[in-house]
Amino acid sequence: MLFNSYQFIFLFLPAALLGYFLFGRLGNLASVVWLALASLAFYAASNWQFVPLLLGSVAFNYVIGFLLISQRPRAVPRRAILVAGIAFDLAVLGTFKYAGFLAANLNALFSTGVTIDILLPVGISFYTFTQIAFLVDAYRGNVAHYALPHYALFVTYFPHLIAGPILHHSDIIPQFDRSEAQRPDPHLILCGLIIFAIGLFKKTALADGIQPLVALAFGPVAPTFDQAWIGALAYTFQLYFDFSGYCDMAIGISLMFGIFLPLNFNSPYKATSIIDFWRRWHMTLSQFLRDYLYIPLGGNRHGRLMRYVNLMLTMVLGGLWHGAAWTFAAWGALHGLYLCVNHAWNSYVPRVSPRFARPAELAALILTFASVVVAWVLFRADSMASAILILSRMADPTRIAFGRGEMADVMFIVVYAGIAWFAPNTQAIMGYDHNKRTVGEAIAAWRWRPAFLYAGAALLAFGILGIQPHSEFIYFRF
Structure with missing residues (x-):
């Protein structure tokens, strides 16, 4: 179900x-x-x-x-x-x-x-x-x-x-x-219903809405440079809103029973480093891998070299946890390499001067996002050969077929990027605090509360209308 x-x-x-x-x-x-x-x-x-x-x-x-x-x-x-x-x-x-x-x-x-x-x-x-x-x-x-x-x-x-x-x-x-x-707590039920509505809209309207573009890169036909990037970015945002939608829906459903679930998703594409990304993406899995694998392996207690070895081993096993395929192992290994580079950078490179902090932060966000997009190709591809083909096309601007269809697709991607980067996330909107067991306190006293409730009802309606048969969440496969 x-x-x-x-x-x-x-x-x-x-x-x-x-x-x-x-x-x-x-x-x-x-x-x-x-x-x-x-x-x-x-x-x-x-x-x-x-x-x-x-x-x-x-x-x-x-x-x-x-x-x-x-x-x-x-x-x-x-x-x-x-x-x-x-x-x-x-x-x-x-x-x-x-x-x-x-x-x-x-x-x-x-x-x-x-x-x-x-x-x-x-x-x-x-x-x-x-x-x-x-x-x-x-x-x-x-x-x-x-x-x-x-x-x-x-x-x-x-x-x-x-x-x-x-x-x-x-x-x-x-x-x-x-x-x-x-x-029953009417306040928790109402807040849970609104959070559920937001998650349902993310899944049925946003994640399922962009799914057709994913085939541009991961379909049966070898993509051009622009199609490879459009398809990879489409999957990047499809996975984002699919998993974010599931997490919201789980939290919202649980709130109706008066149970607060831990946050599992916190705007990971706003991360400015891979370390930051893994503090925001699948947060409970990251905590599990840290507490029950990375630290028991030795963590960073035996020098930098063993720290990097433990990071690589943890992330490869974390990749294989997602699925039994070499593509998942390679995805985990690549993120392990990212983390090693990130920790080495923090250890050896001096901090940026405060007057260059904002440009440096923007550059870090773009670099982190691009690195994540490249890794998602391995995560999504059916085989290593397919992943290598797509990545090679993403690195070859001489093969390009940028027509009217691709221009429309790019505009579609821009809208999704704007939501992911600039819109507040669900817990910020709802004031959800799992640790303090509070939610919706500011909304209760907000003068625009009726309009907010109408917006929540509209999201629920659009989410229900967008339901498609057999549209599973991507993480159901893991």
């Missing part, structure tokens, strides 16, 4: 909300169980055959977490329990996500005929990483004893289950475990 579907908007979401608050009158446990069952129904709507896998993963990791938290004498060392738990999670993820990729590469190397074609469960990367973080924190002694229904809801909570954000137990489970009855 998709957030951008009539079934979700007009059937599932109202029913889930109504049941949550009705069962909330019976107590916290009843509302938690209802929401967990609703989340499983949401997942089963499109992935029913993988519900047992999801439930098995929840049960296994809950037991491993309990063993790690328990202070009772044990025959097996805690470290061995942790390693076994993580190894099992990665083995399941690897089987479903990487077995076919491994077989294809072995076939290429040894001319074997092994074929492995396994259907990838939607969301498996997200709920696996979420639970690995839980196990590591349990081993470190940073996890309280959680009831099974609360833990199950933490993993299966439908606003995040399919495409993130990657949730942290210490942030989300306490929001589920409330002593007071679950009552």
